[in-house]
Amino acid sequence: MTTTMRGLLGACALTAVTMPAMAETLTIATVNNGDMIRMQKMTAPFAEANPDIQLEWVTLEENILRERVTTDIATRGGQYDVLTIGTYEVPIWANQDWLLPLSDLPAEYDVDDLLPAVRQALSVEDTLYAVPFYAESAMVMYRTDLAEAAGVTISESPTWAEIKAAAEAMTDKDAEQYGICLRGKPGWGENMAFLTAMSNSYGGRWFDPEWKAQFDSAEWNATLTDYLDLMTNYGPPGASSNGFNENLSLFQQGKCGIWIDATVAASFVTDPENSTVAESVGFARFPNKDGVDNHGNWLWAWSLAIPASSDAPDAARKFVAWATSKDYTNLVAETEGWRAAPPGTRASLYANPAYQEAAPFAAMTLTAIEGADTQKASVQDIPYTGGQFVAIPEFQGIGTAVGQQFSAALAGQMSAEDALASAQAITTREMARAGYPK
Template sequence: MSVTIRGLVSAGFMAALSVAASAETITVATVNNGDMIRMQGLMSEFKALHPDIDVEWVTLEENVLRQRVTTDIATQGGQYDVLTIGNYEVPIWAKQGWLLPLEKLGDDYDAADILPAVAASVSLDGKLYAVPFYAESSMLMYRTDLIEKAGLKMPENPTWEFVREAAEKMTDKGAGVFGICLRGKAGWGENMALLPAMSNSMGARMFDMDWKPQFDSPEWKKTIDTYLDLMTNFGPPGASSNGFNETLALFQTGKCGMWIDATVASSFISNPKDSTVADKVGFAKSPSGEGIDNHGNWLWSWNLAIPKTSKKADAAQAFVAWATSKAYLDLVAKKVGIANVPPGTRTSLYENPEYLKAAPFAKVTLDAIMAANTQKPSVQDVPYTGGQFVAIPEYQAIGTAVGQQFSAALAGSVTGDAARATAQQLATREMTRGGYIK
C-alpha cells in the first residue's frame, strides 16, 4: 500500500514538474497606477485558470513606461508580450502594423459590452487592437467639509472663476491644506493631460486649421495664467514634481481642497482603506471658462495590447482577455468591494444597481466619458481629433517638450509668457519637420 501511495505521489510530483517545465512566460509592461498594482495581487486567480502561463511584470512610472514601450515597438525589439498603452497610441501603432488584432478573446468575452466611445478609440477599421483595462474622463473632486466651511456650494456647472474663489477660501497653509492640487510634473501624459483639456475649456485650441500652433493665442495665455495663479497662490509646494500618483496621495491625506483630474481617482479617494477623507468627498463636472460651453472632458483609457513581435501571442491574448473581462470585474468586486472595480469600460457595470449604489462617483464618471467630444475637442475649428492630446504621431514629442516648459514656469524658473513663447517655437519646429506647416 505504501509503495502505491509513493508511486502516486511521485506521479503527481512529476506531473506538476511537467506543467511547470512547459509553462510559457509572458512579459507584461504596465504602469504603476493603483488598478494595475491590484491586478498583480490577483495573479493566483489567473494562474489557477491558466497553469501553463507564467506572467512576468515590468511595472514602471508613467513617463518611463511610455518611453520604454515606444522605443521597444518602434525598433521591433520584442522585449514585451503585452503592452499597457493609451488610446493615443493604439490607432497610430495599429496603422503602422505594430499591433496584433485581438481576435481570440473567447466566446464569453462580450466585446460588444465595451462602452462604444472607448471601443472606437482602440479600434482601426472595425477591429480591436487593444482592450481597455480602465477608462476615464476628467472631473472636479472636492472636500465637502471644506467647501461648506468656506460658505460655498458647488455649482452644477462650475467655472474656473468659481474654482479660484473656492481655492482661496479653502486654503489654510498653516494647517497644511491647499485649496487646489493639480498636476505639475512634465510629460505629455502628466501636466500635458491637464493643460490641453483646461485650454479647451478656456476656448483655446492646440493648432489652427493650417496646423499652426496656438500657444501664443489669448486663450492659451488665459489658460497658463489661470493655472499658475491657482497653483502659486493656493497649491502645494513643489508641485512641479507632482504627477497623478503624487497628487492622489496629497488628496488622500487631506492636503487638498479640490483636485481636477482623472475620474479613475474617485474610487481611491472614496475608499476608507486608502483615504483619510473618504467620507468627505464630492464630485462635479470639470470647470469651464465663463460663457464657454466646454468642460474640457478628456477621454483616456489604459489598454492592453499585443505587439506583433510577440512570439507568445496566444498566451498573451489569454491574459489580456482575463484581465479585461467581466469576470475580472466580478473578481475585484468580490475581493475588495464593487466600488473599487476598474471603471469606465463596460456598459453592464453602469447598469448594475449594486455598483451605482456603492459608487457615488459612477454617474459623474459615465456622464463625463459620454460628454467627451474627441472629434471636436475645441469650441474653435480644428484639423485634429483627440481631447487632452492631438491624435498625430508628432504629438508625443511636442507634448513632452512643451510640458517641460510649463513645469518650469510652475517651478518659477521662467515666466508663463516665456514658457508659452518657447512652447510656440518648439511646436512650430516639430510641425514644420513633420510637413504639416509648409
C-alpha cells in the first residue's frame, strides 16, 4: 500500500468518525396563521435536543393547505411527515387508516392534562390521532361601554332575545356604530360554521337519524329568519362578504357592539396595540334560544398529526409531542408573554395564575370549550358527530353550497324561505348521490 493510499484511507476513517450521521428530514405542512409562524421561529430548543432531525416547513394558506394535504394523504403520496389539520379531518381520516395513532406519547407529555372535550374530538374509540396546538369554541364579545351607555345588560349566559335587544340598543348607523357583527361570507368554515352553531342553539340539526336533511324544519326557519333580522337591522353594510378577519377588524375599530365568533379572537380584541376598544370588552357564552339547553357546541382545534405514509414516524412523534407540550407553552410565555400562549388545549394553562391575570377571557374560553359536545351537537337525535360541522367527507362541498344560498339571502338576493328550500334540495340531492344512509 502506498503512502498516498494510507493517507487517503486515514482521512476517510477520520471523516467517518468526526462527521455526524445524516440528519433525518421532517417535512411539516402547516397553515400560515400567527401561532404557526411563531412556532417555526421557536424551534431552536428542539433542534438542539435533536441534532439528528432536520425540519423542513411547507407553510400554506388555509384552503390550499387543506387541498394539498388531503390529496397527499388520500393517495398515500408521503410528501409530508407532519400535518396541521382540524377537528373536522381527524375522525374521518383516522377511520380511513390515513393517520398514525398517538397512543405511545411519552409520560412527560401528560395526555391527561389535555382538556377532555378537545381530547375526545381528536380521538376515535378513545385513541388519540392528533395532538392540539390550539383550540377554540365560540362566545359573545361585546362592548361594555356601549352596553352601559345604552342601558342594557348582557348576562354571562344570554338568550338570543337578550342579544337582539342589546344589538338594537347599541345600533347607531348614522355614527357607523353597528349593534352586531356576524359571519356572512359563504363557506362551510365561514358563515356555515356560525349558522350551524346557531341552529344547534335553536334546537336544530342538519340531519335526522335517517340522514334526511332538516332545512325544512321549524328550527332552521327560526335560525335563518332571526339571523337575517339581526344582520339587516343592526349589522354593517356588505355583511355577506364578511368573515372572521373582516369582523375582527370592525370590532377592533370600534364599529361593532357585539361580535359572536371564535374564542381565539379574544386575545386580539383585548390587545391594546391593535384594538381601540381593548379596555372595554366583555365576554359571555354563545347564546341559546329560550327553552333550549344548548349553547352552540362549537369546537375547533388546529392540531398536529402524522400521516400513515410518513417514512419518519418516530422523528415525527418527537416533534409533535414537543410542539404541543407544556414546555412549549412555557417557552412562548417566557419570550412573548402569557397572552400569546396557545389557548384552549391544557387544563394546567387555565389553572395558572399568571395566565389568568394576563388573559381576562380565560375563564369564559374554558367554559365554552368544556360546554362543547361534538358527539351530540344537537338536543335532537342525530346520526353524525361534530359541533359547527358534520363529520362526513361530503360536508365540505354541501356546507359551502348551502352557505352560498344563505349568503345570497343576506345580500337580499333571495328570501329566507327560498334559501332554505334551495338548501334542502341541494343537501338531499348530494346526500343521495353519496349513498346515504349507508
